[in-house]
Structures are given as C-alpha cells and as structure tokens.
Amino acid sequence: MRNFLIAGNWKMNCGISATNKLLNGIKEITTSLPDGVDGLVCPPSISLQTAADVLEDIEGMTLGAQNVHFEDNGAYTGEISTQMLNEVGSEYVILGHSERREYFGETDKIVNAKVLKSLEDGLKTVICVGESLKERKADEHKLRVRKQVQAALTGVEDGDATNVVIAYEPIWAIGTGETATPDQAQEMHKMIRSVLEGVFNQESASKIQILYGGSMKPHNAEELLQQPDVDGGLIGGASLKADSFTEIIDIAKQ
Ligand code: PEP
Numbered sequence: 001m002r003n004f005l006i007a008g009n010w011k012m013n014c015g016i017s018a019t020n021k022l023l024n025g026i027k028e029i030t031t032s033l034p035d036g037v038d039g040l041v042c043p044p045s046i047s048l049q050t051a052a053d054v055l056e057d058i059e060g061m062t063l064g065a066q067n068v069h070f071e072d073n074g075a076y077t078g079e080i081s082t083q084m085l086n087e088v089g090s091e092y093v094i095l096g097h098s099e100r101r102e103y104f105g106e107t108d109k110i111v112n113a114k115v116l117k118s119l120e121d122g123l124k125t126v127i128c129v130g131e132s133l134k135e136r137k138a139d140e141h142k143l144r145v146r147k148q149v150q151a152a153l154t155g156v157e158d159g160d161a162t163n164v165v166i167a168y169e170p171i172w173a174i175g176t177g178e179t180a181t182p183d184q185a186q187e188m189h190k191m192i193r194s195v196l197e198g199v200f201n202q203e204s205a206s207k208i209q210i211l212y213g214g215s216m217k218p219h220n221a222e223e224l225l226q227q228p229d230v231d232g233g234l235i236g237g238a239s240l241k242a243d244s245f246t247e248i249i250d251i252a253k254q
Contacts, residue, residue: 004225004252005165005209005232007040007126008239009066009094019047023054025242026061033060034253038232040126041239042066042094045080052089064092064126067100070113082121092124094234096152098171108151115152115164124163126234127152128213129192133172141170142191149195161204165211166192167234173214175236182223182230185212189229218247225252 014022023041033039039061043051052063069079085093095118096111111127118125129148131141149166156164168188170180180188189210196205212224213234224230232252238244 002207002209002231004037005040005211006037006245006249006252007064007092007094007165007167007211007232007234008042008245009097009213009234009236010041010043010239011066011099011236012044013240014043014047016047016050019043019050020054022240022242023051023058026246027054027058029242029246030249031058033058033249037249037252038062039249040064040092042092042126048085048088048090062091063089064094064124065090066094066097068093068095068114068118068123070110070117082118082123085123086121090123092126092165093118094126094128094167096148097128098130098169098174102171108148111148111152112154116155119156119160119163122163124165126165126167126211128167128169128234130169130171130174130214136170136172141188145188145192146195149192150199153196153199156199158200158204161196161200161208165209166196167211167213168192169213169234175215177215179215179220179224180212182227185224185230186227189227193229216248218244218251221248221251222254 042064065085095114100106115125129145131144135141135144173179209231211232211234212230216233216235217238
C-alpha cells in the first residue's frame with residue numbers, strides 16, 4: 001500500500017564535481033527506479049542545481065535539501081529559504097536531523113516552525129526523530145520520540161499528512177555501524193504510527209512513510225525493510241556510493 005522511500009542524506013559531502021560523479025554513477029546502474037520504490041537524494045545546497053540536472057535522466061529519483069529556514073527571506077546569513085528550494089526543483093527537505101539538533105541548536109519548536117513553513121510552501125518534509133543511547137538505556141526512548149513527533153507536527157493540517165515522512169533515527173546508530181535490530185525498529189515505527197493516528201486520522205496515518213535511519217547498509221537492509229512499519233531508509237554513509245545505494249533500492253523492490 002505504501003511505496004518504499006530510499007533516501008540518501010549526503011550531509012556535508014559532495015560538492016559540484018563529486019555530485020556529478022556520484023549521480024552519473026547511479027545513472028550508469030539505473031535510469032528508472034522499480035515500481036513501488038521512490039528514490040531521493042539530498043545533497044548539500046550548493047550542489048542542488050547540479051543534482052537537479054542529472055536527476056532529469058533518472059526516473060523515480062527526486063531531489064531534497066538537508067535544511068531550510070522558516071522565514072521567507074531577510075537577514076539570515078548562511079540560510080536558504082523554501083522559495084529557493086522550490087526554484088531549484090527540490091521536492092523534499094530533511095528537517096530536525098539529530099546533527100542539526102545537536103550541533104546547531106535546533107529545538108523541537110524550531111523544527112516545528114520549519115515543518116509548517118515547508119508544508120505551506122509545497123515541500124515534502126522528512127522529519128527526523130530519535131533517542132540517544134542514554135535515553136534508551138533509561139527506557140525513555142518511546143517517550144522522547146513520541147514527544148518529538150507530536151512537537152514537530154503541532155499545527156499541521158490533516159490535508160498535509162501526505163507531505164509528511166517520518167525518519168526514525170536512533171542517535172546511537174547514526175554513523176556508528178551499529179543498527180537497531182529489526183524488532184527494535186518495528187517496535188518504534190509501530191509506536192510512531194500510533195502517534196500519527198492521534199495527530200491525523202487512522203487512514204492518513206496509514207499512508208505516511210516511516211523510514212529507518214542509522215547505519216542502514218546493503219547487508220542489513222533486507223531484514224529492516226521486511227518489517228511491516230518500516231517503509232524505507234534514510235541513509236547516510238551508504239548513500240555516498242552508487243553501488244551501495246542502488247543495491248538498497250534493489251533490496252526494497254523485492
Ligand atoms: C543519517 O545521517 O541520517 C544516517 C542515517 O547516517 P548513516 O546511515 O551513516 O548512519
């Protein structure tokens with residue numbers, strides 16, 4: 001019922017020439033994504049235009065940004081706006097990644113402002129949530145993630161549910177090589193879906209893609225993607241290699 005979404009978060013990697021090389025590498029492997037699988041790549045903002053040009057030749061693979069500001073324009077040095085993303089052809093934006101929360105002081109309130117602005121201006125949002133190792137060890141992970149989802153979606157209208165994607169990314173699994181077990185992922189995704197049922201209605205919640213993120217690689221993708229509430233992956237390291245990324249797309253297809 002839900003398509004898989006295989007999304008690459010390139011973080012601060014790939015300037016213009018590396019973006020050309022990586023996406024042309026993907027294009028050599030595939031020019032059309034399989035039925036039932038949506039692809040997404042999120043390069044740094046300076047490489048968005050280059051990526052948009054190459055993506056014209058890869059059917060089913062769309063473009064996203066890694067961040068956006070919640071104001072229209074003005075004196076916000078270093079920031080980019082939703083209109084700028086629309087202009088470059090970015091369909092999605094990643095919001096609330098744990099690295100932005102940790103290193104750039106993004107609070108739940110700021111994430112919510114960005115979500116509302118992005119949806120208002122027609123962007124699809126990939127909203128990242130996830131607990132720290134300390135919170136998991138203290139058995140506070142469900143409470144933490146529930147609060148993050150509810151806060152991020154405060155004020156979002158039911159009609160916008162189709163433009164919302166949630167990425168569950170336990171912080172202890174990001175870039176560490178450690179992955180949540182399929183059972184741990186499913187337990188959290190199911191809980192997130194129940195929170196979404198409270199925010200929206202059951203039908204809308206059933207359509208929202210919930211991605212798993214945290215050291216997803218070709219060797220562990222299958223068992224994670226087999227879980228009923230895991231609808232894809234937000235992939236960091238493995239999205240920087242054309243063969244690994246397309247391999248995960250192939251696994252999702254099965
Ligand atoms: C991420 O940054 O969203 C991520 C999941 O990274 P990695 O796949 O490298 O753990």
